[in-house]
Amino acid sequence: MAKVSINLATGSLQKEDIIVGIDLGTTNSLVAFINPDGNAQVINDMGRGVLVPSIVHFQNNQTIVGNEAKEYLISDPQNTIFSVKRLLGRSYKDIQKHENYFSYKVIDDDNDESLVKIKVGEQFFTPIELSSLILKELKERAEHTLKTKVTRAVITVPAYFNDSQRQATRDAGKLAGLDVLRIVNEPTAASLAYGIGLNPDESKTIAVYDLGGGTFDVSILKIQNGIFEVLATNGDTFLGGDDFDRAIIDYWITQNNLSGDVIPMQALRLKAEEAKKALSHQNLFNEKIGDIACALDKQTFENLIADRVDLTIKACQNALQDAGLSITDIDEVVMVGGSTRTALVKQKVATFFNKTVNDSINPDEVVALGAAIQADVLAGNRKDILLLDVTPLSLGIETMGGLMDVIIPRNSKVPTKAGRQYTTSIDGQVNMKISVYQGERDLVKENRKLAEFDLKGIPAMPAGFPKVDINFLLNADGILKIQAIELRSGVKQEIDVVPTYGLKDEEVEKMLLDSVTHAKDDVAQRMVIEARTEGEQMVYTAERFITKNSAYLNTAEIAETQKLIEALKESLGKADKDAILNNIDTLNEYTRPFAERLMDQAIAQAMKGKNI
Numbered sequence: 001m002a003k004v005s006i007n008l009a010t011g012s013l014q015k016e017d018i019i020v021g022i023d024l025g026t027t028n029s030l031v032a033f034i035n036p037d038g039n040a041q042v043i044n045d046m047g048r049g050v051l052v053p054s055i056v057h058f059q060n061n062q063t064i065v066g067n068e069a070k071e072y073l074i075s076d077p078q079n080t081i082f083s084v085k086r087l088l089g090r091s092y093k094d095i096q097k098h099e100n101y102f103s104y105k106v107i108d109d110d111n112d113e114s115l116v117k118i119k120v121g122e123q124f125f126t127p128i129e130l131s132s133l134i135l136k137e138l139k140e141r142a143e144h145t146l147k148t149k150v151t152r153a154v155i156t157v158p159a160y161f162n163d164s165q166r167q168a169t170r171d172a173g174k175l176a177g178l179d180v181l182r183i184v185n186e187p188t189a190a191s192l193a194y195g196i197g198l199n200p201d202e203s204k205t206i207a208v209y210d211l212g213g214g215t216f217d218v219s220i221l222k223i224q225n226g227i228f229e230v231l232a233t234n235g236d237t238f239l240g241g242d243d244f245d246r247a248i249i250d251y252w253i254t255q256n257n258l259s260g261d262v263i264p265m266q267a268l269r270l271k272a273e274e275a276k277k278a279l280s281h282q283n284l285f286n287e288k289i290g291d292i293a294c295a296l297d298k299q300t301f302e303n304l305i306a307d308r309v310d311l312t313i314k315a316c317q318n319a320l321q322d323a324g325l326s327i328t329d330i331d332e333v334v335m336v337g338g339s340t341r342t343a344l345v346k347q348k349v350a351t352f353f354n355k356t357v358n359d360s361i362n363p364d365e366v367v368a369l370g371a372a373i374q375a376d377v378l379a380g381n382r383k384d385i386l387l388l389d390v391t392p393l394s395l396g397i398e399t400m401g402g403l404m405d406v407i408i409p410r411n412s413k414v415p416t417k418a419g420r421q422y423t424t425s426i427d428g429q430v431n432m433k434i435s436v437y438q439g440e441r442d443l444v445k446e447n448r449k450l451a452e453f454d455l456k457g458i459p460a461m462p463a464g465f466p467k468v469d470i471n472f473l474l475n476a477d478g479i480l481k482i483q484a485i486e487l488r489s490g491v492k493q494e495i496d497v498v499p500t501y502g503l504k505d506e507e508v509e510k511m512l513l514d515s516v517t518h519a520k521d522d523v524a525q526r527m528v529i530e531a532r533t534e535g536e537q538m539v540y541t542a543e544r545f546i547t548k549n550s551a552y553l554n555t556a557e558i559a560e561t562q563k564l565i566e567a568l569k570e571s572l573g574k575a576d577k578d579a580i581l582n583n584i585d586t587l588n589e590y591t592r593p594f595a596e597r598l599m600d601q602a603i604a605q606a607m608k609g610k611n612i
Contacts, residue, residue, distance in 0.1 A: 019152040019181060019379050020142050021189070021371025024135065024169065026085040027213030027240070028338075029054050030365065031138040031153075032372035033146065034381070040193065040369040045141035051364060052141070056081045056133050058120045065137040074266045078104055079120055083214060084134070086237060087116050087127040088172075089165030107585060115168075117581065124581040126527070128172045135176035151516060153178045154375040156367050158210075159185040159219040159233045163418060167406055174440075174519045179512060181378050182411050186210060187219035188228040189370030190336045194358050197223045198373075198382075205231075205329050207319070209349050209357070210336035211312060214240040218316050220323040220330075232322035234315040239308065241276070241339035247304040248272035248296060256292050264289060276301070280341045302344045309344055313352050327354055335359040336366055378411075391416070392508050395472055395480060398435040398444045400425060401529035407472045410440065410512075419471035425537070428460040432468060434484055436497060440515030442522035448511075451497040455484045458491055531580040535572050538584050539565055542591060552598055564590055 021032045021040070028051040035041045042050045048067055057069035057080045064072070072080040081104055105119040117124045135155075142150045155178075157169050166183050173180035187208035191197050196206060208219045217235030221228055249268045252258075271294050275285040279298050286295045320326065333353045340346065340363045350357050361369065376382055391414055396406040399422075408418050424432065432455045439447025458466050467487040474480050485492045515522075542565050546558060553561075568583040 018146060018148060018150060019154065019375035020139075020150055021368050021373070021375050022135065022138055022153050022155045022173075023186070023189070023368035023371060024085065024131065024155055024157070024172075025054055025212060025367075026083050026215050027054060027242075028052060028364070029134055029138055030368045031142050032365070032368040033142065034372055034376045038381075040372040040376075042365045042368055043142055043145045045145050048141075052134070052137060054082065054085065054134050056084070056130050058123075063133055065133050080104070081118060081120070081125075081130055084118075084127050084130045086214075087118070088131060089162065089168040090116055090127070107581075115164075119585070122582060123578050128168050128175065129523075129527075131169070131172035132175035135173055135178060139176055139178060151177065151179055152181055152375075154182045154184055154371045154378065155180055156184050156186045156189045156371050158215075158217055159187050159230045160217060160235070163420065167409065170406075170409055171523070174515065175523045177516060177519060179516050182374060183409070184371055184374050185219070185228070185230060186336065186367045187221055187230070187334070189367045189374060190334050191221060191223065191228065191370065192373045193361055193366045193370035194332075194334055196332065196334070197226060197228060200226045204331040205325065206332045206334060207316065207330050207353060208334045208336060209312070209316065209340065210235075211339040211345060212240050212337040213339065214238070214242050216240055216312050216315065216337075218312070218319045220319050220325065231325070232319045234319040234322065236311065236315065239311060240337075241342075243308050244276050244305045244339065244342065245269055245272040247308070248275055248301065251296070251300070251304055252292065252294055255295075258292070264292075268292075268294075276342070280343055298343075305342070305344065309342075309348050312345070313348055316349070316352055327352070330355070333357045334366075335363055338364045391474060393438050393511060394440055395436070395438055395450075395474070397470060398437060400533045402444050403526055403529055404437055404439065404442055404444045404447055407470065408474055412474075415473070415475045417471065417473045419469055422468045422470060423464050424458070424461070424466050424468075425463055427463050429463070429466075430458050430460055431456050432458060432484070434470065434482070434493075436480075436482060439511055441511075441518065442526040446514070446518075446522075450480070451482070451495055453482075453484075453493060453495050455486065455491065455493045457489070458486050459489050461488075527577045528575050528580075531577040531584075532572050535568055535580045535584055538587060539568055539572075542587060545591065545595075549594070549598060552601065553594060557594065561587070561591060561594075 018033060023030050030042055030050050030052060032040055032042045044050045052066040053070045055066065055069040055073065057064040057072040057076065059079065069080060073082065087106070107117040107119055107124070115126065117126055118130065139150055153173060155169055155173055157166055169183055170180045187210065190208050191206060196204060203224045205220065205222050208221065210217050215235070215237050216239045217233055219233045220231040222231050249272050252268060252272070253263060267289050271287065271289055275294065275296050278285045279296065279301050283298045288294060330353055333349060333355060335346070335349070335357050340359060346357060346359065391408060391410060391412050394406045394410045395408040396404050399405045405420065407420055408416060434453055434455060435444065435449065436451040437444050437447040438450050441447050455468065469485050469487060471483045472480060480497045481494065482497065483492070483494045542561065546553070546561060550558060564583070564587040568580070568587055571579045571583045
């Protein structure tokens with residue numbers, strides 16, 4: 001067994017290990033490292049380019065990731081997954097209004113709390129699994145270039161990502177065979193790449209303007225004593241360079257009087273992207289696609305996109321307002337994302353903030369380069385940086401099926417506070433057992449139990465109604481205070497535990513190594529357990545539905561529903577998550593019209609005799 005060198009004071013690795021920085025992007029992803037000269041450098045493996053499109057294509061039980069997968073976006077859209085980052089840590093309710101954006105099937109299981117799944121053929125994938133395939137591709141490219149195993153990484157996320165989305169990103173890294181040492185905010189990484197925040201004596205307030213292919217966000221950061229605090233963030237997760245391309249396409253369609261099936265959309269999209277890039281350094285673009293004239297001058301292009309750029313400026317205003325600051329409070333403006341190369345964008349941002357923008361580093365690469373610098377800090381190679389104490393192992397609680405739900409991830413700065421909301425799974429449940437664990441494995445039986453207590457006196461309510469906040473507060477002395485409170489009734493319970501007591505350095509090392517070694521098996525087990533839990537809930541709901549509403553269903557409908565329930569029950573005894581999820585999906589789809597019909601009848605009955 002290989003030995004891993006870990007600094008227990010910081011929870012990080014010793015400097016002989018290569019730790020890469022990864023920018024897991026919505027449109028493109030990339031990986032960077034610190035070269036022997038001590039400088040951050042992006043990886044261009046085998047001349048395939050620095051940017052790896054964040055696209056996964058499924059073909060005959062094979063997965064194709066990146067550049068080659070992009071080719072299937074038009075020819076096989078149902079089996080080609082893009083923009084998976086938008087789905088990380090999200091429920092169906094979160095993305096429902098944007099469902100038409102996705103050309104693949106995103107599953108709606110009628111549960112607001114359940115995280116989304118993507119169906120490809122007869123297989124079901126979570127965004128975590130799909131993101132892990134992109135991360136695995138980046139890991140393999142890094143290993144090929146650096147000629148060494150890469151098992152440690154710092155991964156960046158948007159500043160607005162919530163706890164669920166951050167944990168999903170960590171899980172994706174683990175599944176790809178990476179020990180994720182730190183999740184870093186993208187604006188923080190970009191600042192580090194420009195050297196902002198590396199001097200502990202420096203105090204600055206900066207704006208990071210990030211306009212990518214599909215998303216835009218602006219973050220206002222306060223940097224003091226090497227600590228980055230996000231004061232405000234604003235933006236639009238469906239606004240980016242793709243919208244600039246679309247504006248050009250619509251213009252060419254109008255100019256050429258194109259209509260219907262004769263429009264070569266994919267060819268136009270690629271040509272529009274080419275025109276956009278050309279107009280960042282020239283005044284006229286004039287080419288053709290067959291007989292279609294694709295001419296565009298810089299002024300017309302800027303007129304076409306002005307409204308969209310103005311939306312980003314409005315977001316900057318909102319962010320400043322939320323932070324309680326004015327333009328004069330901003331010391332520097334950092335530009336991130338390939339779409340910031342557009343001259344109009346740079347000009348409007350500089351005008352709004354009334355200062356020259358920082359754009360000397362390649363905007364596609366700046367976040368990954370900053371992640372590599374953060375990795376270098378964690379490796380202990382930058383002695384001028386004060387690295388705050390961190391917790392060496394994750395802390396969390398046991399959830400249904402014996403799973404570990406992480407609340408404070410390992411390598412979190414101490415002191416720290418984090419929490420999540422839970423609910424009951426059984427009607428009338430009045431007590432909730434809370435078991436606290438420390439470790440990196442997906443199953444609690446593989447982790448170390450720290451404490452257990454009961455939250456008693458929850459008012460009897462239907463399953464899913466109680467709202468129980470569980471908060472972890474880890475102080476600078478390593479004491480963990482756990483608080484559970486049912487929000488509707490105010491019922492509360494608190495305990496203190498010492499999470500690091502009794503663990504030797506080598507035990508921590510073994511736990512960390514095991515978590516990566518067994519990551520694939522752990523996640524596979526987690527997926528089966530989660531599918532079973534979801535299936536059991538579906539059986540419970542469907543049986544109750546039939547019992548309560550049998551008078552409104554005909555004999556054939558009841559018989560078919562019971563047959564589907566039995567098929568689901570049978571699959572619950574097997575370790576095939578896809579079979580369970582397929583049966584859930586089939587039962588859900590079959591019974592959905594009944595629920596809609598009953599709703600219509602109930603409304604008709606309620607409105608009877610009333611005029612509208």
